[in-house]
Amino acid sequence: MNAESRQVPLVFKSKTSGRIPRGLTFAAVFLIALMLVIIVTNIFLGGFRTVDWTFLTHAPENGMESGGIFPAIFGTVAMVILMVIAVVPIGVLTAVYLHEYTRPDSLITRLIRVAINNLAGVPSIVFGLFGLGFFVGFVGSGLDSMFYDSPRPVWGQPAIVWASLTLALLTLPVVIVSTEEALRVIPRELREASYALGATKLQTIIRIVIPQALPGILTGAILGVSRGAGEVAPIMFTGAAYYLPHLPSSLHDQFMVLGYHVYIMATQSPNMEVTRPILYGTVLVLLALTILLNVVAILIRSRLRSRRAYA
Amino acid sequence: MSGYHFKPKSRIREFVGEKLIAANALVALAAIALIFLFIFKEAIPIFADPQVQKEASVSRMTVKQEFYAGREPKWSWQPNSEVPKYSLVPLFIGTFKAALVAMLFAIPLGVGAAIYSSEFAPARLREIIKPVIELLAAIPSVVLGFFALIVLASWLQNAFGLTYRLNALNAGLALGITVIPVVYTVAEDAMTAVPRSLRDAATALGANPWQVSFTMVLPAALPGIAAGVVLGFGRAIGETMIVLMASGNAAIVSGSLTDSIRTFSATVAAEMAEVVFGSPHYNVLFFIGTLLFVLTFLINLSGDFILLRLRERIQGRTK
Numbered sequence: 230m231n232a233e234s235r236q237v238p239l240v241f242k243s244k245t246s247g248r249i250p251r252g253l254t255f256a257a258v259f260l261i262a263l264m265l266v267i268i269v270t271n272i273f274l275g276g277f278r279t280v281d282w283t284f285l286t287h288a289p290e291n292g293m294e295s296g297g298i299f300p301a302i303f304g305t306v307a308m309v310i311l312m313v314i315a316v317v318p319i320g321v322l323t324a325v326y327l328h329e330y331t332r333p334d335s336l337i338t339r340l341i342r343v344a345i346n347n348l349a350g351v352p353s354i355v356f357g358l359f360g361l362g363f364f365v366g367f368v369g370s371g372l373d374s375m376f377y378d379s380p381r382p383v384w385g386q387p388a389i390v391w392a393s394l395t396l397a398l399l400t401l402p403v404v405i406v407s408t409e410e411a412l413r414v415i416p417r418e419l420r421e422a423s424y425a426l427g428a429t430k431l432q433t434i435i436r437i438v439i440p441q442a443l444p445g446i447l448t449g450a451i452l453g454v455s456r457g458a459g460e461v462a463p464i465m466f467t468g469a470a471y472y473l474p475h476l477p478s479s480l481h482d483q484f485m486v487l488g489y490h491v492y493i494m495a496t497q498s499p500n501m502e503v504t505r506p507i508l509y510g511t512v513l514v515l516l517a518l519t520i521l522l523n524v525v526a527i528l529i530r531s532r533l534r535s536r537r538a539y540a
Numbered sequence: 541m542s543g544y545h546f547k548p549k550s551r552i553r554e555f556v557g558e559k560l561i562a563a564n565a566l567v568a569l570a571a572i573a574l575i576f577l578f579i580f581k582e583a584i585p586i587f588a589d590p591q592v593q594k595e596a597s598v599s600r601m602t603v604k605q606e607f608y609a610g611r612e613p614k615w616s617w618q619p620n621s622e623v624p625k626y627s628l629v630p631l632f633i634g635t636f637k638a639a640l641v642a643m644l645f646a647i648p649l650g651v652g653a654a655i656y657s658s659e660f661a662p663a664r665l666r667e668i669i670k671p672v673i674e675l676l677a678a679i680p681s682v683v684l685g686f687f688a689l690i691v692l693a694s695w696l697q698n699a700f701g702l703t704y705r706l707n708a709l710n711a712g713l714a715l716g717i718t719v720i721p722v723v724y725t726v727a728e729d730a731m732t733a734v735p736r737s738l739r740d741a742a743t744a745l746g747a748n749p750w751q752v753s754f755t756m757v758l759p760a761a762l763p764g765i766a767a768g769v770v771l772g773f774g775r776a777i778g779e780t781m782i783v784l785m786a787s788g789n790a791a792i793v794s795g796s797l798t799d800s801i802r803t804f805s806a807t808v809a810a811e812m813a814e815v816v817f818g819s820p821h822y823n824v825l826f827f828i829g830t831l832l833f834v835l836t837f838l839i840n841l842s843g844d845f846i847l848l849r850l851r852e853r854i855q856g857r858t859k
Contacts, residue, residue: 247750247751250753257648257649257652268687318564319567322560322561322565323567326565344569344572348568350836352780354829354832355575358826358829361812405568431553466812495685508690520675
């Protein structure tokens with residue numbers, strides 16, 4: 230449909246005020262905000278009595294019926310740290326390549342962009358299958374057969390490193406998109422000034438472009454962490470465990486994680502009435518973590534944008 | 541700026557650096573290819589291994605089967621029964637019932653909110669709406685699944701007197717909450733991208749603001765809204781934790797939205813942990829994974845294609 234071919238009334242006669250469409254569309258916004266408020270309030274009211282220092286720093290006891298969630302918090306933090314170590318360098322360099330080295334209409338750029346967009350749309354459970362088939366089954370078992378001579382698998386089993394790497398792939402598009410947005414804001418004059426001082430392209434990227442893009446990279450990393458910390462489907466076959474007596478001590482250990490803890494407690498608890506406060510408390514911790522991370526990311530980005538407005 | 545002192549140029553470093561960065565950029569491309577390869581690889585026996593095909597061939601997964609002599613043929617997903625039944629039809633129905641509810645819920649809200657924030661909202665309110673939607677998108681799906689399972693299901697059951705607490709309606713509504721941000725973001729982007737000149741032209745012809753929106757902006761941005769809906773649908777099909785927790789997970793062939801359902805994604809999530817490695821069941825679960833991957837891939841590709849065309853058209857016009 231073209232603008233040229235469309236019939237536009239030449240004179241707008243009816244002077245309806247537009248109150249109805251305005252009101253209806255506002256109602257949509259209102260309902261969405263209301264849903265957010267209801268969900269957050271419900272979880273806050275259900276969980277805030279449970280969440281205290283003891284809850285955050287102690288291990289579960291009596292088959293999850295008392296005690297805290299420290300191992301799940303520890304596992305979640307360890308997992309996202311490993312994930313960030315993997316995803317940030319790859320994501321940043323991909324964005325740099327797309328923005329600094331190639332023209333936007335070249336074939337390779339377009340292919341990579343299609344891949345990034347589609348990676349963002351791959352269902353999370355498919356990432357889980359991939360993590361199991363590739364990282365655990367192929368890479369892990371491959372390492373075992375090359376370097377170890379034990380009947381029991383060392384790397385070829387679900388482990389925190391495989392869960393983190395699976396999540397790194399899942400969050401890669403988040404980091405790339407965020408970094409690219411930051412790269413676009415950097416004025417061209419800055420790069421040209423660097424060249425004028427005799428810097429090469431690589432020197433300019435490492436010492437001028439990337440430092441300038443740091444807030445955007447940070448935003449991407451934070452959003453990635455927020456996303457990764459809440460995902461369950463990709464890690465349920467690649468390393469997460471419901472209950473472990475010990476904290477993970479090496480890369481090939483299994484680990485407890487908040488999201489998976491919520492899933493198991495909510496669906497497989499034999500005594501729901503007893504575990505409900507702990508369940509609500511765990512959900513509140515997870516939700517508070519993701520919302521906090523997102524608020525920080527939103528604030529950093531809005532500062533970044535206002536800087537562009539005055540640049 | 542005395543701090544900047546550049547060492548003499550090294551061509552080798554320059555070259556190696558560029559190649560390393562380029563190699564990095566291929567990770568995303570390689571990931572997509574590897575994901576397909578490694579998931580499809582485990583589904584191949586369904587097409588190649590006669591032993592596996594005895595239990596799970598493509599026709600056994602799609603056509604009604606007579607599992608016991610003399611009984612009426614039916615579609616059935618019972619992988620752990622004595623006679624394993626791998627019909628994908630109940631799962632297909634479940635997946636689409638949940639997605640249907642999600643879309644019916646999310647399209648009016650997502651598109652409506654997009655129209656309000658791009659056409660009517662005062663600038664300051666718009667600065668609030670966007671973060672609110674971002675926060676909604678940030679809620680982990682396991683938290684939404686928890687909410688639908690513990691809270692929403694009881695509300696719906698009490699309100700409508702439903703027989704099954706966990707059903708397509710319950711899962712679909714929770715699923716809709718994850719779809720709204722997708723529809724909103726894409727639709728809002730498309731509407732704000734409509735060039736000013738178009739709005740000005742309509743205003744010059746005597747249209748008031750909402751007439752400008754509905755006769756000019758909305759029709760011009762329609763492909764973008766459609767793309768938002770398409771991408772949202774892709775999201776609804778692939779989402780796992782919500783349907784796993786809130787749908788009841790019963791593979792029933794029925795048209796009712798208040799019956800329990802079992803979706804493709806939830807089936808993989810629920811059964812993968814206990815399946816025997818290399819069994820027909822294992823192959824079927826990877827086949828479902830392949831289906832999900834291919835389906836969402838095509839959906840995302842067509843959504844992106846619509847957006848690309850729209851962008852070219854709008855930019856072409858303003859030049």
